[in-house]
Amino acid sequence: MTVTAAGIRVSPVVRAALADGEPVLALESTIFTHGLPRPRNVEVALAAEEQVRAAGVVPATIGVVDGRPTVGLSPSEIERLSTAPRVVKASLRDLPIAAAKGLCAGTTVAATAFLAHRVGIRVFSTGGLGGVHRGAPATFDESADLGTLATLPLVVVSAGVKSILDIPLTLERLETLNLGVVGYRTTDYPAFYIADSGYDLEYSADSPEEIAAIARARDALGLTSTLLVANPLPADRQLDPALHDEVLARALxxxxxxxxxxxxxxxxxxxxxxxxxxxxxxxxxxxVYRGNVGLGAEIARALAAE
Structure with a gap:
């Protein structure tokens, strides 16, 4: 591993790909440290990396190993973070604490995006974004993902925000924070488990090349906020909307x-x-995750072909 001036470990494969201008796709680690049960978490993480490689792109799974932020986890490190008993969940504010204490951590969207940008990765695929929580006007509960992404010129692919959040308020915050949002081949904003949240987007993009063109135009203007790509699950693969609404109401x-x-x-x-x-x-x-990983790889290729 190479250590950058920022104290970030970068795998030789990722480092070489970035130096040569090859497409690289960032992947988060909380999906397998905190989001999925064992042993499926390891299987999904390793399969995602193979999916990216099969698309001609270098995967860069990001996490914290013994206090060291790492871009390009090895298979053994992925397995360790997936199975170790004391792996914390690290957002951006937690990275220096995890570093000082020598902790192992799965990185959230905010932390993953920050580390990806610090080493020069331009595209990041995740499942669902954090957003504004229900009741936020009283609690001020809002994910750190939004504020962090507002400062980073990345392309982030997700299936919208998680449906348990306040979607209309989240969309308002995205506008306030100057976060551009395009639907992939749709103007229906997805809600993670379901393809259509009931809220619309103003713009859609029909191809990875069009998304890459939007990102280049943003960069040419000197804007420094993330372009969010909302990639809905196909309707025949979504959770039944009626069941979703019923279960969510009971959960709330x-x-x-x-x-x-x-x-x-x-x-x-x-x-x-x-x-x-x-x-x-x-x-x-x-x-959802597999679909976003596939699209993210295509966008990374399109951006590298400039």
Whole structure:
């Protein structure tokens, strides 16, 4: 591993690809450290890397190993972070704490995006973004993902924000923060488990090349915010919308009754969704991720072909 001036470890393969101008796709680690059960978490993480390589792109899975932010985790490091008993979840503000304490951590969207940008990666694929939480006008509960992405000139592919969040308020915040949003071949804004949240986008893009052109135009203007690509799951692969709405309503009621608040809310709601859909939401989660990884690889190739 090479260590940059910023104290970030970069794998030789990723370092060489960046130096040669080859396409590289950043991948987060919280999906396998905190988002999926064992052993499926390891399987999904390694399969995502193989999917990226098969598309002619270099995968760069990002995490923290013994306090060192690492871009381009090895298979053994992925397995270690997937199975170790004390792996924390690190957002951007947690990186220096994890570094000083020598912790292992899965990186959130905010932390992954920051580390990817620091080493020169331009495209990042994730499952669903964080956003504005329900009740935020009273609690001010908003994901650090939004503020961080507003400062980084990346392209980030996701299936919108998680449906447990306040989607209309999130879309308002994206506008306020000057985060450009395009739907991939649609103007329906997705909501992670479901293809259409019921809210519309103003713009769509029909190809990876068009998305790359938008990113280049942003860079030419000197703008420094992320271009968000909303990539919905095909309608025949989504969670049944009626079932989704029914289970989510029950989960929200349970969270309120049990006094679940703050950072405990999201994992609580997602756990209820998984159990009450008989694991179907977990399958959809994996399908969402695979779709975003595939599109992200295509966009990385298009951007590298300038």
């Amino acid at each position: 009621d349970r969270a309120e009754a049990e006094g679940i608040t703050g950072h405990d809310t999201t994992p609580f709601l997602l756990d209820v969704m998984q159990r009450e859909t008989g694991g179907r939401s977990l399958d959809v989660n994996v399908d």
